[in-house]
Amino acid sequence: MREKEPKLLITFHTTAGAMAMEKQCKQDGLPGRLIPVPRSITSDCGMAWCAPPEARDVLESLMQRESLDTAGVYELLL
C-alpha cells in the first residue's frame, strides 16, 4: 500500500472557484492539481486543490491577491 503523504487541500464554494484557482496556479507556475474533495474534509462533493504543504504561504497569498472563492484550507495525510 502506498505510504500516505502530508498534503495541503484547498476547497471551494463553486466549480467556477476551483477553475479560477487552477487557472491562476498554472499562470503563476504554482504546484498542485484538482482532485475530488476527500471525504475526510467534507462529505459534500466538489473539487479541491491538492498541493504540497510547503506551498501553503504562496497559495494563500495568491488566494488573497486574486480574491479567489475558497471555502477552506486543510493539511492532512493522503
Next chain:
Amino acid sequence: MIYLDNAATTLKKPEAVISAVVEAMQTMGNSGRSGHDESLAASRIIYRTRESLASLFQCRSDHVVFTANSTEALNMALSGTLDPGDHVISTDCEHNSVLRPLYRLMEQGVSVSFVPADRQGLVLYDDFEALITPRTKAIVCTHASNLTGNKLDLPRIGAIAKAHGLLFIVDASQTAGVFPIDMECWGIDLLCFTGHKSLMGPQGTGGLCVGEGVEVRPWKVGGTGVQTYLTTQPPQYPTRLEAGTLNGHGIAGLYAALSYIDSVSMDQIRAHESLLTRRFYKGIKDIPGVTVYGDFSTFDRGPIVSLNLADWDSSLLSDRLSCDYGIATRPGAHCAPRLHRALGTEEQGAVRFSFNWFNTAAEIDEAIRALREIAAT
C-alpha cells in the same frame, strides 16, 4: 436558399462552432462532477466561456450564469428580484420573453408600467422618469427591438435607473456579440442574452450576467456538484442560479463562436451587417406598396427591416418569398404584441428580413429583386 431570418436564429454558424460541439460531444464529461480528465475538460471550457463573456459584457466571470436562452435568463432575472407590491417599468418594444414573465408577476401583485412606442416604434426617454413611483424597483427593456431593429439608448436609461436606485435589467437578445455592451459603465444590473442569434453559437445556450452585489433568488434548485448536504441551493454565484447539468456541449460551441467573433472583430461584423441593412432598405423603400416599420433616420440599429406590401397578409408574402424565391423571412407578430399594436400592424403582421455576417450583397439584391417582382404582379 437565402436565409434572412437571423433575428430568429443564425442558421449559418462558423465551422469552428460546429467542430467544437462535435469534439465536446466526443470528449467532455460532466462539469464539476468529478476530478477525472473528462469532467475537468468540461469545467475548463465552461470556465473559459465565462471569462470570454465577462470580458465581452464587462462583468465578473463568476457572475456569468449559463441558461438555455434569453427567455430563461429573463424569467430568472424578473422572478428573482421582484416581489408583490413592487412596481417595474418596461416598454412597448419588448418581446414576449419580457412581457409574459411581467404579466405573470402582475397576477402575483407586481405592478407594471409600459413606456409607449410611437408609430415608428420609438420611445421617449423622459417617459421612463415620469413613470417612476416610490414603489418602482426596476426598469427592464430590450437593447434592440426584434421587430423594427430600433435600438434603445441603454446608457441613458441606465443613468435614469441609477439616479433613482432602480435595478436595470436588459434583454440583449438581438445585440449580444455585435454591439458593444458595457454592464459596468451603463449601470446594467442584469444582462440577459442568448447564444444562438448574433453570437452565432448553438441553440440552447445563453446566460444571465449578474452585476456585483445584485441579489437574484434562485428560480430552479437542484444538483450542483458542490455543497451536496446543504438543503438549499448554494448562495454563491454562478452555482446559485445553475442547477442541473449545464449544456456543456453547447457552451463549448459558444466559446468557439466568441473566439470567432473576437478574431473577425465585432466592429467589422457590425459594419458588414449595417451595410447590408442599408442596401436592403434603400432597395425596397420606394417599391410601390411597401411600408417599412421602424426608425431609419439612423443605421446605428439592429440589422432588421420589417415591412408590408400593400394589403398582403404577411404570412402569405413570406410564404411566397420562401416557395418562389427560396428566401427565408419571418412573418406574423414576432412575439412582440405591444409593438405591433403601436405600429398598427396587429392584423396584418409584418415580414421581417434580418441579416447576419454571413449574408452577402448578392443575397440582398436577390431579395430586393424578389420584392419588386411580387409588388409588380
